[in-house]
Amino acid sequence: MTKIAVLGASGQIAKLAENLFLEDKNNELILFLRHPNKLDKKDIDDQRERIVVGDASKLDELAPAIKGADIVYANLAGSNIEDQAKTVVKAMDEDGIKRLIWISSLGVYDEVPGKFGEWNKNILGSYLTTYRAAADQITASDLDYTIIRPAWLTNKDEVDYEITEGATTPFKGTEVSRLSVASYVNEIVKDQSKDSRGNVGLNKPNTDGDKPAWY
Numbered sequence: 544m545t546k547i548a549v550l551g552a553s554g555q556i557a558k559l560a561e562n563l564f565l566e567d568k569n570n571e572l573i574l575f576l577r578h579p580n581k582l583d584k585k586d587i588d589d590q591r592e593r594i595v596v597g598d599a600s601k602l603d604e605l606a607p608a609i610k611g612a613d614i615v616y617a618n619l620a621g622s623n624i625e626d627q628a629k630t631v632v633k634a635m636d637e638d639g640i641k642r643l644i645w646i647s648s649l650g651v652y653d654e655v656p657g658k659f660g661e662w663n664k665n666i667l668g669s670y671l672t673t674y675r676a677a678a679d680q681i682t683a684s685d686l687d688y689t690i691i692r693p694a695w696l697t698n699k700d701e702v703d704y705e706i707t708e709g710a711t712t713p714f715k716g717t718e719v720s721r722l723s724v725a726s727y728v729n730e731i732v733k734d735q736s737k738d739s740r741g742n743v744g745l746n747k748p749n750t751d752g753d754k755p756a757w758y
């Protein structure tokens with residue numbers, strides 16, 4: 544059995560990932576979230592899924608929730624993401640959990656080249672500084688983390704991605720589907736040594752441009 548704690552379990556990528564996790568009968572899920580009504584799930588498999596309501600920036604809510612998990616997948620957001628990152632690291636340390644998947648964003652290392660990089664910086668502004676500060680909390684920890692930096696997200700029903708390894712490697716492409724990100728997360732759950740201590744950009748191949756196609 545692999546017990547996966549999903550933080551921000553009603554997030555858009557998280558919900559897609561949960562469906563993939565459940566395809567493997569050996570996976571059990573802790574669905575940690577602030578608003579269970581947003582999960583919009585028809586059936587919860589009580590044997591394999593447990594909903595825990597809580598806030599990822601609050602240690603007293605997070606630490607007991609993830610107890611016993613083998614892997615934590617954090618699909619969080621918000622202007623206090625750095626506090627959430629600190630709390631996730633603390634809670635994992637307290638519980639002796641080592642493996643973390645952390646969703647971040649393209650651009651946090653100023654790694655997006657050219658005109659698209661400039662556009663991205665202008666549009667995202669302080670979001671990038673905040674998300675960078677959160678990523679720094681994760682990389683400063685001794686956890687076995689994988690930081691994922693997706694390109695601009697789409698809801699296309701496709702799994703089509705490539706990765707760029709390392710924070711300083713120039714980012715490729717402009718977009719990637721949420722389903723691709725979920726699928727990559729599931730690959731890590733299946734093989735937890737994959738991209739451990741890795742910092743990975745995720746994009747759809749051949750989508751280079753000055754902006755995402757829909758802008």
Ligand SMILES: NC(=O)c1ccc[n+]([C@@H]2O[C@H](COP(=O)([O-])OP(=O)(O)OC[C@H]3O[C@@H](n4cnc5c(N)ncnc54)[C@H](OP(=O)(O)O)[C@@H]3O)[C@@H](O)[C@H]2O)c1
Pocket residue numbers: 550551552553554555556557575576577578581597598599600618619620621627646647648649692693694695696697721
């Ligand atoms: N949009 C893009 O093009 C793009 C590109 C790259 C990266 N990203 C980032 O990728 C991440 C995942 O994307 P997504 O589409 O899955 O995002 P999403 O649907 O907004 O999911 C984020 C989740 O985080 C939860 N959350 C926020 N603060 C929390 C807290 N303190 N405690 C517990 N849960 C909390 C939210 O729950 P509530 O419902 O309670 O708020 C929400 O369910 C986001 O951080 C996003 O900014 C986005």
